[in-house]
Amino acid sequence: ILVILSTPIHSHRSIPHSSITSPANRRWVVGFEMAISNAAGDPAAGNEGGGERKRKRREDPPVAKWRTEGEQKTYSSKLIEAIRRVRRSSAAEAATDHSRSRAVRVAADRALAVAARGRTRWSRAILSGRKLKLWVRARACRRKPLGNITAASASYSHTTRKSKPPALERKARVLGRLVPGCRKLPLPTLLEEASDYIAALEMQVRAMSAIAEILSAAGVAAAEPM
Amino acid sequence: MSSRRSRISEEEIKELISNLQFLLPESRRRQAATRVSAAKLLKETCNYIESLHREVDDLSDRLTELLATMDITSAQAEIVRSLLRS
Numbered sequence: 001i002l003v004i005l006s007t008p009i010h011s012h013r014s015i016p017h018s019s020i021t022s023p024a025n026r027r028w029v030v031g032f033e034m035a036i037s038n039a040a041g042d043p044a045a046g047n048e049g050g051g052e053r054k055r056k057r058r059e060d061p062p063v064a065k066w067r068t069e070g071e072q073k074t075y076s077s078k079l080i081e082a083i084r085r086v087r088r089s090s091a092a093e094a095a096t097d098h099s100r101s102r103a104v105r106v107a108a109d110r111a112l113a114v115a116a117r118g119r120t121r122w123s124r125a126i127l128s129g130r131k132l133k134l135w136v137r138a139r140a141c142r143r144k145p146l147g148n149i150t151a152a153s154a155s156y157s158h159t160t161r162k163s164k165p166p167a168l169e170r171k172a173r174v175l176g177r178l179v180p181g182c183r184k185l186p187l188p189t190l191l192e193e194a195s196d197y198i199a200a201l202e203m204q205v206r207a208m209s210a211i212a213e214i215l216s217a218a219g220v221a222a223a224e225p226m
Numbered sequence: 227m228s229s230r231r232s233r234i235s236e237e238e239i240k241e242l243i244s245n246l247q248f249l250l251p252e253s254r255r256r257q258a259a260t261r262v263s264a265a266k267l268l269k270e271t272c273n274y275i276e277s278l279h280r281e282v283d284d285l286s287d288r289l290t291e292l293l294a295t296m297d298i299t300s301a302q303a304e305i306v307r308s309l310l311r312s
Contacts, residue, residue, distance in 0.1 A: 073309060076305070076309065077309075080302055080305055083289065083293060084302070087293055097287075097290060097291070097294075100290045100294075101283075101286045101287045101289075101290040102286075104286040104289055104290050105282060105283055105286040108282060108286060109282075167265045168239075168264050168265050168268065171265050171268035171269055171272065172268060174268075174272050175268055175271060175272050175275075178272055178275045178276065178279075179275070187239060187242065188238065188239075188242050191242050191243070191245070194271060194275070195245075197275070198271070198274065198275060198278065201275065201278040201279070201282065202278065204278075204282055205278060205281050205282060205285065208282065208285040208286070208289060209285060211289065211305060212285060212288050212289055212292060214305050214308050215289070215292040215293070215305070216292055
């Protein structure tokens with residue numbers, strides 16, 4: 001199980017972000033999920049869930065998939081492997097608690113994005129990496145001839161801004177900043193992304209709390225001398 | 227007046243907002259069926275996402291702490307065992 005867990009996450013890092021949603025990736029994720037659930041001994045939940053989720057795209061309410069137990073188990077396994085790698089990498093250097101915790105947070109987010117199987121913008125944004133976003137933003141700033149654009153759009157924008165109440169517009173911007181990869185989306189898409197993102201975050205919290213509970217219980221029970 | 231900008235009308239926005247309200251559990255708890263203003267709901271959504279982020283951060287801190295004191299292979303064994311049990 002552990003060997004299977006480590007290779008797919010590596011392959012995600014090397015894939016350029018345009019092919020995150022390729023069918024090959026999706027097939028791998030579903031197969032991987034089936035392997036996990038087989039090992040975990042409840043093939044019914046895992047296989048059915050995987051098959052169903054592959055066939056039904058938009059029919060079932062998008063947020064319901066984040067509430068299934070199979071999804072959470074899959075996520076937990078991926079997360080554990082990712083945390084294991086964090087531990088391995090930080091053991092070499094003198095990593096502070098804060099940087100290690102930050103690495104765990106990043107690993108958890110990436111695992112969550114992988115669990116979304118590339119169907120949502122926020123997950124693709126997380127996986128394509130923050131470096132890509134910064135690079136794109138820097139290029140856009142350099143390429144725009146700022147003087148011309150602002151003069152031309154000044155008269156244009158003051159008509160468009162007044163159509164929506166500014167408070168709503170402002171809040172929508174804030175929301176766009178909170179959900180990764182959704183800064184410039186129109187409102188309906190943004191709301192869709194936000195609701196899926198919230199459901200995913202809730203699953204992340206549930207999974208991580210469960211792992212923390214188990215680990216603290218195990219730690220108390222084992223009490224191994226270091 | 228409101229449709230000057232694009233295809234999105236105020237009514238569509240209201241409908242989407244009510245969908246979102248349905249999805250947010252704590253919004254459902256607060257106001258049963260009364261219409262909340264769109265701005266308020268967006269703000270609540272932002273706050274909720276921020277609180278979820280904070281929770282994840284806290285959990286990562288906790289997990290890092292726990293893993294520091296525990297050998298990872300036995301931790302994994304324990305987790306897999308309890309996953310199998312539940």
